[in-house]
Amino acid sequence: MNHTNTSAGKVSLSMRFMFLPLLFSTALLITYFLQVSGVLAQEFAAEFPQPTRALTIEDYYRVKSVGSPRLSPNGKWVAFTISTRNEEKNNNQIDSWLVPTDGSQKPERIAEPGETASNPGWTEDGLLRYSSRDSTWYLDVEKPGSKPFYDESRRIRGNFSPDKKWIASTKDIPFPKEEPAYTSDFELRHEERFKGAIFDWMYFQRDGGSFPVADPRTRSSSEIIITLGDGGEPKQLTDLGLRPGSVSWRPDGKVLLFTTDSHFRDEMTYGMSDLWTVTIEGEVTRLTDDGYTYSSAGYSPDGKYIYYIRGYGTDMVIKQKLNHGGPRDLFIMPVEGGAPKNITADWDLSPGTPRWTPDGKYIYFTAGIGGSTHLFRIPVEDGGGVEQVTTGERRIGGLSIDSEFKTMAYTIGRIEGPSEIFFANIDGSNERQLTEVHKELTTEITLSKAERLLYPSYDGTQIEGWLLYPYGYTPDKGPYPMIVHSHGGPHSASGYSFNFKHQYFAANGYFVLQTNFRSSTGYGEEFKWATWGAWGTKDGEDVMAGIDYAIEHFPIDKDRVGTTGHSYGGFMTNWLITQYPDRFAAAVSGAGISNWISDYGTADIARTKETEFYGTPWQKESRDRMIKQSPLTYAGNVKTPTLFVHGELDQRVPYEEAEQMYFALKKNGVPAKMIQYAEQSHGISGHWNNVHRIINELKWWDKYLKK
Numbered sequence: 001m002n003h004t005n006t007s008a009g010k011v012s013l014s015m016r017f018m019f020l021p022l023l024f025s026t027a028l029l030i031t032y033f034l035q036v037s038g039v040l041a042q043e044f045a046a047e048f049p050q051p052t053r054a055l056t057i058e059d060y061y062r063v064k065s066v067g068s069p070r071l072s073p074n075g076k077w078v079a080f081t082i083s084t085r086n087e088e089k090n091n092n093q094i095d096s097w098l099v100p101t102d103g104s105q106k107p108e109r110i111a112e113p114g115e116t117a118s119n120p121g122w123t124e125d126g127l128l129r130y131s132s133r134d135s136t137w138y139l140d141v142e143k144p145g146s147k148p149f150y151d152e153s154r155r156i157r158g159n160f161s162p163d164k165k166w167i168a169s170t171k172d173i174p175f176p177k178e179e180p181a182y183t184s185d186f187e188l189r190h191e192e193r194f195k196g197a198i199f200d201w202m203y204f205q206r207d208g209g210s211f212p213v214a215d216p217r218t219r220s221s222s223e224i225i226i227t228l229g230d231g232g233e234p235k236q237l238t239d240l241g242l243r244p245g246s247v248s249w250r251p252d253g254k255v256l257l258f259t260t261d262s263h264f265r266d267e268m269t270y271g272m273s274d275l276w277t278v279t280i281e282g283e284v285t286r287l288t289d290d291g292y293t294y295s296s297a298g299y300s301p302d303g304k305y306i307y308y309i310r311g312y313g314t315d316m317v318i319k320q321k322l323n324h325g326g327p328r329d330l331f332i333m334p335v336e337g338g339a340p341k342n343i344t345a346d347w348d349l350s351p352g353t354p355r356w357t358p359d360g361k362y363i364y365f366t367a368g369i370g371g372s373t374h375l376f377r378i379p380v381e382d383g384g385g386v387e388q389v390t391t392g393e394r395r396i397g398g399l400s401i402d403s404e405f406k407t408m409a410y411t412i413g414r415i416e417g418p419s420e421i422f423f424a425n426i427d428g429s430n431e432r433q434l435t436e437v438h439k440e441l442t443t444e445i446t447l448s449k450a451e452r453l454l455y456p457s458y459d460g461t462q463i464e465g466w467l468l469y470p471y472g473y474t475p476d477k478g479p480y481p482m483i484v485h486s487h488g489g490p491h492s493a494s495g496y497s498f499n500f501k502h503q504y505f506a507a508n509g510y511f512v513l514q515t516n517f518r519s520s521t522g523y524g525e526e527f528k529w530a531t532w533g534a535w536g537t538k539d540g541e542d543v544m545a546g547i548d549y550a551i552e553h554f555p556i557d558k559d560r561v562g563t564t565g566h567s568y569g570g571f572m573t574n575w576l577i578t579q580y581p582d583r584f585a586a587a588v589s590g591a592g593i594s595n596w597i598s599d600y601g602t603a604d605i606a607r608t609k610e611t612e613f614y615g616t617p618w619q620k621e622s623r624d625r626m627i628k629q630s631p632l633t634y635a636g637n638v639k640t641p642t643l644f645v646h647g648e649l650d651q652r653v654p655y656e657e658a659e660q661m662y663f664a665l666k667k668n669g670v671p672a673k674m675i676q677y678a679e680q681s682h683g684i685s686g687h688w689n690n691v692h693r694i695i696n697e698l699k700w701w702d703k704y705l706k707k
Contacts, residue, residue, distance in 0.1 A: 052446040054471040055500075055507040059445065060691055061085045063500055065092075066437050067398055069421050070121045071409040072128075075402035076101055077141055078409045079110070079120035079128060080421050082437060090688050096120040096130055098141065099434045101407065101423045107435055110139075124160060158227075161253040166226045166280065168247050168256055171236070175218040202267045205604050207651040208681040217265050219243075224256060224278060237278045244276070246296065250335075251303040255279050259294055262286075270314035270607055275306070287333075291316040296353045300380075301360045305332045309351060310342075317611050324529035325491075325611065330354055330363065332380065343378055347386040348524035351376070357405045364389070364426075366399055368522035370464050371452075371495020373397065373413075375428070390428040393452065395496045401426065409434075413497040415450040415466060417442050446471065448506035455549035457542045461518065461527075465546045466494065467554065468502055468512040478555025481562070481585075481705040482511040484547055488567035490519035490539065491528060501694050508698060510705070513550055517542035517572075532612050535629050536575040543572065544580060559585060560705045564697070566590030566645075567653060567682065574631035574661055577640040586704035587642040588697050591653045591682055594635075594661035596626035602654045635664035641671035643700040645693060647680030673700070 065083040072078070078099050083092045096117040099107040110130055111117035117130040117137075128139040140146045158169030182188040197212050204212040221241045225234040237256070238244065244258040259273040275287040275294050287306075288294055297308035312326025328350045333340040343363075344351055352366040364377045369388075373395040378386045390396060395413035402408070408426055411419040418438045424431035453465040470480050483505055487494045494514040502512045516523070517539035518530040531539050543563075551558050563573050563584050570592020577587050593599050597617045600609045609615075613629075615622030627633055642665055646658040655676065665672040675696060677684050684693065 052444065055445050055447065055503050057504060057691060057695060059441070060500060060504075060694070061087050061687070062441050063418055063498075064437055066419050066421060066435060067411055068120070069398045069400050069409040069411060071101070071400040071402050071407065071423075072122050072141075073124065073126050073403040075404070075407040077128070078400070078421060078423065078434060079122070079130070080107075080409075080435070081118075081120065085687050087687060090686055094118060097435075098128065099421070101409070101432075101434065103432060103434070159247060159249060160229065161226075161249050162251050163253045164229050165253065167229055168224060168226050168249065169234075170222040170244055170247065171225050171234070173221045173223060173241070175220050203604070205651045207604050208683075209651075211649075211651075217267065219265060224258065226256075226280060237280065237282045238284055240284065245273070246298075248298045250299050251301060253280075257297055257299060257306060259297055262289075270318075272313035272315065275308060298354070298356065299335075300332070300356055301358055304335055305380075306335060307332050307354055307356060307363060309354065314607050314611060318607075321614060322611075323532050324525065325532075327525050330365065330378070343380070344386060347378075350521065355401060355405075356380075358403075359405075364401070364405075366396060368493060368495075370522045371395075371466065371493055371516060372522075373495075375399065375408075389426075393496055413495075415468065415496055415498065416447050418498045447503055448473075448512075453546065453549060455546060457518075457538075457545040459538075459541070461530075461538075461542070463515060463517065463542045463546060464523075465513060465515040465549075467550055468506045468514075470509045470511055471507040475555050479557035479560075480509065480511050480555060481560035481701070482513055482547075482550065482556045483701060483705075484513045484515075484543065484561065484563045486517070486543060486563070486565035486569040486572040487514070487520070488565070488569050489521075490517075490531065490535065490568040491521050493520045493522045495522075501697075504694060505698065505701065508702075510701065511550070511554065511556055513546060515543050515546040517546075533614060533625055535612065536572065536579070536631075537629070540572065540575055540579060543576065544583070547583070560707075562586040562588070562701055562705055563640075564588040564590070565592070566684075567592070570653070571631070573642075575629075577642060578631045578634035578637050581637045581639045584640045586701060587640045588645065588700055589642055589658065589661065590645045591647065591650055591684070592631075592644075592657065592661070593653050594630065594632040594657045594664075596630045597623065598660070599653070599657060600626070602656065604651045632660055632664060635661060636668060638665055638668065638670050641700075641704050642673075643697065644672065644674045645677075645684070645697070646674070647677050647682060647684045649679055650682045652682035 068081045070079045078101055079096060081094050081096055083094045086093055096110040097107045098110055110120060111132055115132055117132045120130045123129055128141050130137055135150055137148045138151055139148045158167040160167055199212040201215045201217060203216055206213045222243050223236050224238045224244050224247060225236050227234040242260045242262060243264055244260045247256055247258045249256055256278050258276050260276060261271050261273045263269040272293040273295060274289055275297055276284060277287065278284045291313045292310050293313045295309045297306060299306060308331055309328060310331050311328040317325055329342050330344045330351045331340045331342050349367045349369060354363045354365045356363050362377045362379055364375060366373055366375050372393060375389040375396060376386050377389055397411040397413055399408060399410045406426055409421060409423050412422050413419050420433055420437060421435040422431055422433050448468050448471055451467045453467055455463055457463050493516050506512050518527055519539050521528055547561060550556055561584055563576050564587065565573050570590045573587050573589040574592045574594050577584055596609060600606055600617050613622050613625045617623045617626060644658040644662045646655050648655055662672050662674050677689050
């Protein structure tokens with residue numbers, strides 16, 4: 001939307017396109033529509049469908065990311081974003097869009113051509129809110145002909161109290177800066193000439209951050225303030241020197257609940273947030289201090305309960321030498337006193353952000369279940385268990401619910417195509433798709449389908465996986481080569497989401513196998529922590545059992561199997577080629593650990609070794625575990641030609657981890673190649689890098705897996 005004073009710049013969303021025929025010829029009008037509206041362009045192309053073909057690398061820049069659905073309080077509109085990949089600038093252009101939930105209109109961009117609108121959302125009174133030209137703008141979408149406006153009285157952002165009297169927010173308090181002192185100009189000159197880094201704090205690195213990162217002991221704090229809804233001077237409620245977060249009002253508007261970590265500057269403890277309250281008079285009460293970590297806290301609609309998610313603190317796991325990381329559960333606590341109640345104690349999955357229904361009867365949340373993500377609910381007071389609301393082979397993301405808890409908007413992730421925006425009743429009924437951003441692409445291209453697999457591992461444990469078929473698959477053309485991909489984490493999961501690289505490999509004649517080996521999330525606590533103390537052993541067997549199963553049931557050439565993955569998937573790749581040297585014809589290891597001992601202290605997450613390996617390298621039992629589970633220990637076994645891919649500035653899995661494994665293979669005469677991406681951290685970001693990587697990985701597969 002144009003924010004100038006011209007009449008054309010202040011046309012409402014519903015009226016904007018009505019003026020176009022007066023300005024353009026028919027031919028120019030079609031061109032304008034194709035440029036301005038991606039959705040209209042897709043409809044135009046759909047009228048003239050092209051023959052289907054395989055995905056190509058050039059299609060990378062045609063895939064968009066649809067996300068951040070925000071449902072209006074009345075449930076009539078969804079604001080969302082579309083992120084478009086820009087090859088020339090090597091970045092993303094993010095535009096905000098609006099669509100009615102009744103399907104009466106097609107999605108429209110919120111801003112006019114030449115402008116951008118970001119961070120779309122809604123005010124409590126139903127105005128569309130978005131950022132543009134370094135300002136926040138508002139629009140009443142319910143009034144035809146309304147114009148976007150800037151409201152100075154709304155410039156204070158925060159949480160309104162239920163009676164709209166106060167707005168709660170936080171104010172940053174910088175740590176006092178100490179100016180350096182020099183004994184002479186001579187000393188000052190040499191200090192100014194110094195090139196390098198000086199630090200004396202333990203956590204001096206963080207992946208993706210500057211080196212060294214700022215001293216965590218001098219982090220700024222913040223305090224909770226409240227301001228009258230109609231303006232005035234803010235009133236500071238806390239003086240804790242901490243960093244309050246998740247600030248929420250009690251329904252009576254007299255108390256604020258928040259979480260904060262009282263040790264956030266202490267280098268010797270790992271982060272763990274506790275529950276606190278503060279009254280509007282400034283009386284602070286700490287509710288928890290027991291070693292657990294608390295998050296996603298709020299009040300019930302009647303103010304009788306506090307609800308929150310509780311998990312095990314890292315220090316608790318380390319000090320107690322636990323053989324698991326502990327469950328993550330949803331609790332309610334009576335405000336007037338009484339014992340907290342774990343309402344998901346009998347449920348073996350991990351709840352996401354909770355939302356209490358206005359009538360107080362249920363709490364809703366999303367959770368991963370196998371390779372899917374779905375909506376669940378639990379009755380609060382009648383003792384019932386967790387109920388699954390939505391079903392299907394899909395991942396629900398970006399869930400947004402209307403103020404009356406009757407409808408919801410969300411994205412749906414699937415393997416066979418990019419995500420789109422959907423809308424449904426809160427029980428999942430009457431679902432409708434609101435966007436077709438990728439209609440043109442999916443009409444033109446035949447994307448590969450995936451087969452869901454359930455198979456037993458070597459010890460009988462049931463494992464879930466997915467096998468992507470090669471483009472143009474027919475059994476009599478086999479046997480086909482197969483690429484096996486292991487996910488990162490390890491506490492994450494493969495599943496129903498679109499992966500361009502996997503589709504591209506399938507388009508080039510490969511089966512692509514993904515497995516949710518043990519340590520994956522979505523299968524319960526025992527499964528999640530099954531690899532504690534022995535990363536690679538049971539989870540490696542799960543991957544190998546999946547390979548065996550796929551070869552037995554599909555036309556796959558057992559002599560043309562490759563293994564790959566990034567981060568933990570890179571470690572898994574390194575591990576598999578050392579433990580099963582005769583099974584793989586090629587490997588691509590992305591940012592994978594090879595030596596747990598060298599990784600400790602050079603990586604930015606020492607806690608993973610202190611928990612899941614039971615300690616540090618100077619503790620014998622832990623050191624022995626690290627050596628035993630390090631791929632480098634067995635590098636002499638490797639026969640597999642391996643491509644190593646790593647970021648130069650990776651601090652999560654330092655580049656030297658790839659160097660050690662690469663050198664070992666070269667020393668033993670095994671074909672190996674290194675691609676180091678300059679100035680890149682663990683994720684290796686940027687479209688140019690992504691495309692370059694995909695091209696070179698395919699060349700490696702073709703060299704060793706194609707006949």
